Amino acid sequence: MVQRSENLQVQPGLPRSPRVTYRMADPGTALDEPGTLAVFGFGAGARGHDGDPRWFRVALESFDAPAPIELWQVDAEISYGHHDAVRWSSGGGWLFAAIEVDERDAGGMEGAARQAYAALRQFMSTRSERCVLRIWNYIANINDGEDDAERYKQFCDGRAAGLDDFFAEGFPAATAIGHHHDKHLLQVYLLAGIDTGTAVENPRQTSAWRYPRQYGRTSPGFARAMLMPAQDALAISGTAAVVGHASTHEGDVEAQLNETLTNLEALLASADMPAGFDTHSPLKAYVRHATDATRVWEILQRRLPGVPVLLMHGDVCRRELLVEIDGWRFS
Template sequence: MVQGCENVRPALRRAPRVSYRWVDPETVLQEAGTLGVFGFGTGAVRSEDPRWLGVDLESFDAPTPLEIWQVDGSVTHGRAGDVQWSRGDGWLFAAITLDEATHGGPRDTAVTAYAQLCDFVASRRECHVQRIWNYLGDINQGDGDVERYKQFCEGRADGMGRFFADGFPAATAIGHHAPAMRLQVYLLACDEPGERVENPRQVSAWQYPRQYGRIAPTFARAMTLPGQDVLAISGTAAVVGHASAHQDDLLAQLDETLVNLESLLVSAGMPAGFDTQSPLKVYVRHPTDAPLVHDFLQRRLPGVPVLALHGDICRSELLVEIDGWRYA
């Protein structure tokens, strides 16, 4: 257990409700219970509110909806150093955006980002991290151990130290194409621990062999949130065991990814399939593939809210990745 982080008596509460909506951010920020609002790409309307985060990933959807997190009860918010945060009903949103130009490249920037976030969360009642998102520029640049993603993984591990000694949260790491080489990390935490979920079809990420870097990626495949049957799903791609599958075959990778998602649902004891209340994000490496991905998901996941974003997957041979939520 993280030092200073104590379990509280379980409360009957709902997990944050996640939705995609076409609305002005200031309008939704005035709604009761708004914990976080996310805009995507250069066209997103900005806000100075700490609950707002402009994500450095362009959307293939026009107009692009906002992603909105809402909880029951009142929400407070503020800033602490480089960290922006909000909290309400036992849940915490925290985010940090750092420019590599002033923090020394992907490794050192990740060290700083994770050290600040972990220090901040450890001081809060909502100290059990459930889910993390990581977005960094040129994620596949460099060969071998100097690849930017592998450097990020080393810095992340150093920055978090022993904070996740009891187990890692669910997570996503995607490369963006914004002009500024910024690292964006944001998270959802709670005052109760969740339950980690692994996929029997895949080697746990932290047990990957040496070929994937000096430090293996540190995340769980999914997390069942406390208090309810809600599954927060990590970035999921066409990985079987620890190996990438179906190189250069987009449709086969999409099909394998859906098999992995269904396997996660079984492991978590969730109902099969996704529905209109289970929003997903799909990250697509090549913009020219976006229409094919859209048609595939419309056919295979009819009615499911899907936000399609231009992002590079952490392995250069992977063309697509999906993360999101499953509400029972």
């Protein structure tokens, strides 16, 4: 059940947040619709219009067959193009930007992250929509390596070097998930706007940038969620069964999923958003082991009836975590 809040109102004078939906549709048809900022396909079978910068094939397989596309739309005319290696589209005060880097051209994972984020930082300096609100990172073999040589930790090191002081005033919401496709491919894309949002933290969890040294030389830099400028939507970062800074319920996917859902509810409360999720709140659930997918789906169907959830085969940034959820809560 979704409880509505009388206190949450769209802020006048600020652009309405992009509408994010899942749809069974031809990507070309979606790209032709007015106000289409970006269209995402999932997995090796996704077929789109590779010549259009707004089309992005995410290197994650969906457990849904066929998989829907993800569609971002705004109430404005759209322009788009390329800036060196960055593809982009914009309209109505909103910006989509994306980059893919082959690690072989960058000296490895750390170099690829540095290169990707330096390119995005440079591109953002040319734009009026330079308030980065939400970022997605898809990393091959994210858990390979030990201690500081683990690929996710190398990614965090390179990302920080590429960003320099770009997020000095605060981190955006973010996701980092491991994919099982081209082992050399790093994908990064973002949503930015002309106005700042409000970063939201979860009182049940240590803020990611305050993690102790055991999680790497460079703490993950992200907010647990971002309230959009008009306060009409909450962009939720990748959320898992972490309490404080520690992973919980090791080896138990059902307990981890229930803990994750508890964290999501705490996050909504921190943002003064209505409790619960509804049919207009698209989520993604990333599941490490394909054998767990059916059980995860059954629990989500029971706990989140009617909520659009895209079930993805992806590795969470800590080896012991089996499931993670991110997505949107619209008011």
